[in-house]
Amino acid sequence: IIGITVSKAENFPQWYQEVVLKAEMIEYYTEISGFFIMRPATMYIWNTIRKWFQERIEAMGVDETSFPMFLSQKSLEKEKDHVEGFAPELAWVTKAGDKDLDVPVAVRPTSEAVMYPYYSKWIRSHRDLPFRLNQWNSVVRWEAKQTTPFLRAREFLWQEGHTAHLTEKQAGEEVLQILELYAGIYEQLLAVPVVRGRKTEAEKFAGGYYTTTVEGYIPSNGRGIQGATSHCLGQNFSKMFDITVEDPNEKGKHIHVWQNSWGLSTRVIGVMVMIHGDDKGLVLPPRIAKIQSILIPVGLTAKMSAEDKEKHLKHLDEIYQTLKKAGVRAEVDLRDGYTPAWKFNDWELKGVPLRIEFGPKDAAKDVVSYARRDTGEKGTIPIAELTTKVPEMLETIQQDMYNRAEAAYREHRLKITKWEEVVPALDAKNVVIIPHCLVPECEEKIKELTAGRSDDAAENVPEGQKAPSMGMKSLCIPFEQPEGLVKGETKCLNPECGRLAEQWCMFGRSY
Numbered sequence: 001i002i003g004i005t006v007s008k009a010e011n012f013p014q015w016y017q018e019v020v021l022k023a024e025m026i027e028y029y030t031e032i033s034g035f036f037i038m039r040p041a042t043m044y045i046w047n048t049i050r051k052w053f054q055e056r057i058e059a060m061g062v063d064e065t066s067f068p069m070f071l072s073q074k075s076l077e078k079e080k081d082h083v084e085g086f087a088p089e090l091a092w093v094t095k096a097g098d099k100d101l102d103v104p105v106a107v108r109p110t111s112e113a114v115m116y117p118y119y120s121k122w123i124r125s126h127r128d129l130p131f132r133l134n135q136w137n138s139v140v141r142w143e144a145k146q147t148t149p150f151l152r153a154r155e156f157l158w159q160e161g162h163t164a165h166l167t168e169k170q171a172g173e174e175v176l177q178i179l180e181l182y183a184g185i186y187e188q189l190l191a192v193p194v195v196r197g198r199k200t201e202a203e204k205f206a207g208g209y210y211t212t213t214v215e216g217y218i219p220s221n222g223r224g225i226q227g228a229t230s231h232c233l234g235q236n237f238s239k240m241f242d243i244t245v246e247d248p249n250e251k252g253k254h255i256h257v258w259q260n261s262w263g264l265s266t267r268v269i270g271v272m273v274m275i276h277g278d279d280k281g282l283v284l285p286p287r288i289a290k291i292q293s294i295l296i297p298v299g300l301t302a303k304m305s306a307e308d309k310e311k312h313l314k315h316l317d318e319i320y321q322t323l324k325k326a327g328v329r330a331e332v333d334l335r336d337g338y339t340p341a342w343k344f345n346d347w348e349l350k351g352v353p354l355r356i357e358f359g360p361k362d363a364a365k366d367v368v369s370y371a372r373r374d375t376g377e378k379g380t381i382p383i384a385e386l387t388t389k390v391p392e393m394l395e396t397i398q399q400d401m402y403n404r405a406e407a408a409y410r411e412h413r414l415k416i417t418k419w420e421e422v423v424p425a426l427d428a429k430n431v432v433i434i435p436h437c438l439v440p441e442c443e444e445k446i447k448e449l450t451a452g453r454s455d456d457a458a459e460n461v462p463e464g465q466k467a468p469s470m471g472m473k474s475l476c477i478p479f480e481q482p483e484g485l486v487k488g489e490t491k492c493l494n495p496e497c498g499r500l501a502e503q504w505c506m507f508g509r510s511y
């Protein structure tokens with residue numbers, strides 16, 4: 001069996017790459033770098049997320065749409081001021097066949113510029129509000145940085161919601177409603193805890209008014225990771241694209257609508273793999289596992305008569321049927337020519353949450369033997385109790401996986417009030433929450449001050465090999481603010497800043 005050849009603790013990047021490849025989630029698209037093939041194991045998870053989210057936004061009155069994947073120079077021009085930062089990531093089509101296009105078109109990196117000229121056309125009266133569309137699609141951003149499966153790819157799947165409202169208040173309510181759904185995808189489906197908060201001015205979507213975010217944490221390297229964002233765009237885009245309605249209270253007067261845009265991508269799958277995986281491979285939370293329980297016959301030795309073997313497998317099939325009826329996504333592995341041990345490794349690599357073994361010894365006692373993938377715990381379950389015990393155990397696994405990840409995040413999210421404690425905390429794989437002035441220049445300074453010098457003198461590291469550790473960025477201003485910050489008195493923690501602190505702000509090394 002070709003399992004994972006490195007340990008998660010020893011070589012995290014290599015471990016991650018092996019897991020997504022050997023668990024058959026991803027294939028590298030070697031024709032063009034930065035692109036990945038998403039295989040059935042991945043698409044099952046993505047489709048589970050999509051069904052969960054789609055059902056809930058439909059209940060909110062969001063309709064589905066599908067816009068073209070190309071945008072014109074002209075409409076890009078309308079949002080040029082904030083697009084310039086993104087310009088290097090735009091992929092352009094300049095030819096069709098052997099003919100140059102008179103006007104090159106860009107592949108969408110996001111769809112504001114594609115959609116909003118039509119919002120302008122369709123949204124005329126306040127009765128058209130709230131106007132809400134979402135599309136499930138892929139976008140292209142020609143990343144210059146090193147790509148990683150799920151976390152940073154040049155094309156990824158996401159949903160992008162784009163809504164218009166009459167007032168800032170109505171827009172603001174929806175921003176948070178969607179953010180809670182994003183948190184729900186992480187916490188209820190992926191068993192991944194997230195911190196909810198607002199991005200600082202330096203880290204928000206520049207074209208927007210404010211950005212709310214769910215922030216994850218990767219224990220293996222102590223980095224923060226942006227999980228999904230729900231932006232209030234204010235009236236910025238309705239002014240750029242002339243999206244107005246007649247003022248219901250004042251004839252002849254026009255109001256620029258208040259807009260939101262919100263997106264969650266296949267990045268969420270990478271976060272789940274990184275947090276829950278172990279040295280045997282993927283560990284899937286039961287709620288998003290295509291196979292929740294794999295049934296494997298054991299103890300079928302050669303000296304067993306064909307008749308006894310058949311009887312045993314028939315009994316196993318009854319167990320399988322019982323589990324299916326109980327709503328468990330179960331499969332039976334009857335592959336010939338593979339030992340039980342080989343099968344155990346294979347299904348552990350693929351992250352199946354619960355293994356059920358059934359041999360003659362089990363049959364004699366009317367039990368099955370089980371092994372939990374997350375903890376390795378083994379035991380037996382009376383066959384008569386499978387219908388209740390197996391669904392219960394799957395829910396327990398889901399909850400335990402969340403609780404362990406939540407504890408790891410909580411224990412590595414340190415409230416710090418002494419600057420000299422910051423870098424040691426980062427080096428110990430923590431993210432920090434510090435009193436901060438929220439001024440962009442100060443964040444830049446903090447990034448410099450916390451970037452580790454490449455201390456080549458460090459033990460047994462060849463000259464110039466030790467990469468300088470990156471500085472910390474702001475991750476979010478947590479909605480849940482700790483105690484102890486006295487407005488007008490508490491100083492920003494950056495010793496070179498000197499300003500007063502506005503709020504507690506979470507910082508960390510990040511993706």
Ligand SMILES: O=C1CCCN[C@@H]1CCCn1cnc2ccccc2c1=O
Pocket residue numbers: 083086087089090109110111112141159160161205207229231261262263264
């Ligand atoms: O996040 C979201 C959620 C979904 C809808 N769009 C917003 C904002 C996207 C911000 N963004 C991100 N990368 C880009 C890359 C190239 C051009 C433009 C952009 C760009 O506007």
